[in-house]
Amino acid sequence: MTARTEPAEAETEPPDATTRPALIRELLLVAGLFLVYKLGRQLATGHTGDAIHNAHRVWDLERTLHLPHENAVQSALLHGDTLVHIANTYYATVHFPATLAFLVWLYVKRPAHYIWARRVLAAVTTAALVLPFTFPLTPPRMLAGTGLEDTGRIFGPSVYGPPSSDHLSNQFAAMPSLHFGWALMVAVGLIVATRSRWRWLWLLHPLITLLVIVGTANHYWLDAIVAGAMLGIALAVIHPPRRTATTAGRDAGRRRVTPDTPVLVGAGR
Numbered sequence: 001m002t003a004r005t006e007p008a009e010a011e012t013e014p015p016d017a018t019t020r021p022a023l024i025r026e027l028l029l030v031a032g033l034f035l036v037y038k039l040g041r042q043l044a045t046g047h048t049g050d051a052i053h054n055a056h057r058v059w060d061l062e063r064t065l066h067l068p069h070e071n072a073v074q075s076a077l078l079h080g081d082t083l084v085h086i087a088n089t090y091y092a093t094v095h096f097p098a099t100l101a102f103l104v105w106l107y108v109k110r111p112a113h114y115i116w117a118r119r120v121l122a123a124v125t126t127a128a129l130v131l132p133f134t135f136p137l138t139p140p141r142m143l144a145g146t147g148l149e150d151t152g153r154i155f156g157p158s159v160y161g162p163p164s165s166d167h168l169s170n171q172f173a174a175m176p177s178l179h180f181g182w183a184l185m186v187a188v189g190l191i192v193a194t195r196s197r198w199r200w201l202w203l204l205h206p207l208i209t210l211l212v213i214v215g216t217a218n219h220y221w222l223d224a225i226v227a228g229a230m231l232g233i234a235l236a237v238i239h240p241p242r243r244t245a246t247t248a249g250r251d252a253g254r255r256r257v258t259p260d261t262p263v264l265v266g267a268g269r
Helices: 023-043 048-064 070-077 081-093 095-109 111-128 151-155 178-193 199-215 221-237 245-256
Strands: 002-004 263-265
Touching: 023 095, 023 111, 048 221, 070 081, 070 199, 081 095, 081 151, 081 199, 095 111, 095 178, 111 178, 111 221, 178 199, 178 221, 199 221
Parallel strands: none
Antiparallel strands: none
């Protein structure tokens, strides 16, 4: 029986063997995704009457479905100026940077998962641009008779100006909520791409985002539900990369084998 030490080869393998896409091309693709998101919704303007009518329909449908009142979430935020200011800040500053940071991390650490996530986000964003043309929707903060306040305008910070002079966004494109859809994809992507026992905590991001978009009266519950459904369809069609035998072996090796563990060759012969 001969004893010798063999290195754990799985430890030397990169976390993701997929060739990383060209950086310049990816920068252009991601920048184009964000640009389409902004400009596409801006093009679907001029349907104010339809947007208000649809808002009443959504509000009534939510009551028929016995969904919680958006007022309950906003009332919780309005218990103190600090909490509502934090919610407005979260709405205004987290959406784009968090999604961009997510894509950058995947690009550097998990190239295969980056390609998958970028395709899913592109599919959801493209599909979401259709609804403002076919179903323009006034956000609850602009709908009379709901009892909801425009917390961004009252307490700040606000990302929107008066609709008549706001040439940077379409405020009548509340459905679906890409704030929620993108946040949910960030959580799903990080849960799929990592193996930490704490990775499920990433679900706090879409949960907080949901409470923020509803509590600040920027979206209805149904806006988030539709965004989640669209993401679910995209995930069903665009599958994440499979774990390779090397990756599985590396994970198992980290639990059971170290480079100094002796491997007995010929044992039992």
